[in-house]
Amino acid sequence: MKKLNSNILSIGKIYDAFPNPELDSNIIELINTINKESDKEEYIYTLVKTLFEHKILEVVLYNIEHSKYSDNKEILFLKEKINNYISYKVEKVYDEHLKILKDTAKSKKIMLIKGMAIKRYYPHWYKRNQGDIDILMKNLNEANVLYENLKCDYYFEKIKLHFLKKDEYTSTIDFLPYDEKNPFIDVHITPYYMWGAVSFFKDIWVDAVIDEDFYYPSIENLILMLCAHISNQWMYRMRDINDLYCLTKDNNINWASIIARADKLGLKSILEVLMVQLKKYYNIDYCFIESKFSIERKLFSILNFGKESYLGSVILESNFLFKNYKKLFDKKTAIIQMIKNTFYMIVTKNRAFNTGNHLKKKKINEVYVLKKLDRNVFENSKKIIDNNLAICNENTNNEYFLTDFGKLYQVFYKD
Known part of the structure; x- marks a missing residue:
């Protein structure tokens, strides 16, 4: 056929x-x-x-x-x-869990991001395909407050820490449901990074809008998040084209600002691919889009529509990383990090993963995977990173991270 x-x-x-x-x-x-x-x-x-x-x-x-x-x-x-x-979670299930989140949001800031924010712009008669509930929170301590309110229905296995440079870090925690009918809740800690790239949403709270206790990203940030998510997935789908249509159709968009920011982040080609697809499916013509596709745009547009392709993504991936890293590191370090993280993206489907089982040396731009410590360990030394995180017994076999979630130890990525 x-x-x-x-x-x-x-x-x-x-x-x-x-x-x-x-x-x-x-x-x-x-x-x-x-x-x-x-x-x-x-x-x-x-x-x-x-x-x-x-x-x-x-x-x-x-x-x-x-x-x-x-x-x-x-x-x-x-x-x-x-x-x-069809396998979407019934709307009622999402509503029940959003109520629990809203209870926490009355005292701790919670921002709904990605699909949970984009669906607000869909016509009310449509159900947008939903997967996880993605949220942004200020720090690990506040994320633990949410976990205490959810732990009858949810548990967590791992926490990921991403140290970008010095002691600046971000984190993600996946709250997993005991009942498979319930949605996963993915908690991202400010500053919001795409793994292996710079924090380009540090100011996301400044431009956020508030509606019924929840924060939501501005439309401009949502469009950039959409492009960043596509970069992270190495594919784009018809849903992404629909998302961009719904985000832009009734809103006054400052395209000059978005394109300038996208270019700075290495996401311009992805944004342009989506905008060309808007012309195809919705007959919306953005005259400021270059009529000639660059080679990376052509490859991505053809090879990565609805499926993952390394060939179609590797140029965009390298550009995305290099444009971000060169703002932080010298040129040589930026190139090394770009090559390393592109390799990790191909092998592990994630950027910047350290695969050891303890720190040895805390390096720039590494992701450390942590699990709950299930044995008694005495604290012989303690290095405080901030009010949310400390490293105890650093560089020893009894090393652990101390958080409000308890004592955590580093594991291999696949453990």
Whole structure:
């Protein structure tokens, strides 16, 4: 069977009104395509799998239910397969956990980021595909306050510490649900880094908006976060194109500022790829986008749409890292860190991982993976990093990190 035409993804774009002639035209084109296939069931299975990979099953389901051809035999079969395949958490589950987060947000600042923030800009009739609940908090101590409120339903296995330089660090903690029906909660600590790159959201709290106790990033920061997430994933999807459309369609966007910041962060090519796709799927023409694609844009645009490709990403990855590192390090160090972290990204799917089992020497731009210490260890020395973190018995076999989460020791990345 032939590879699916990318135009088929138009059934998963955002439509602003129903009934919609453009949607109906796309649906009838899909029906005609299905009817030309010798194995219709296999084609529909491949289609659903593709829609799933692009994270737009929920949008497609709403669209086909509200098209003029919703009762068509092929469309009914497609709807059945989507309902069998779909795996989003019910909205009620998210609402229940957001209430717990909101209780903590009354005393500790919590910012909803990524998908939980972007979905606010979707038309109310659509469900945006949701995965984890990603939040930003000020420090480890405040994250532990949240954990105390969640620990009946959640636990954690690891904490990641990323030391960028000297004693400046950030952290992520994944709260894992005991009940698999509940969403993961990923806690990022300010300053918000993409692993292995500079903190470019240090001022994120300054520009944030507040709504019902939660903080949300500004639209400009959300667009840059979207591009940074794509850089981290080494792929982009139809959902990302829908996200950018919803973020920009009814808002006054300072594109000059966003493009300048994206260029400074090594994210300009990714932003331009998304904007060119907006023209294709939404007929929105950004005349200030260069008409000629650079080689890295061409590779990424073609090879990384809906799937991961090292070939399509490696140039953008290197550019992203180098542009950030050269602001912090001398040129030689920046090049070494760029090469090292690109290698780690290919091998471990994460940048900047130290793979040892204790510090030996705290290096710049390293990520340390920590687990709870399950044995008694006496404190012989203590180095205070800040009010949230100390290193005890540094550079010994009894070394551990002291936090409000308890005593933590370093493990190999894959442990």
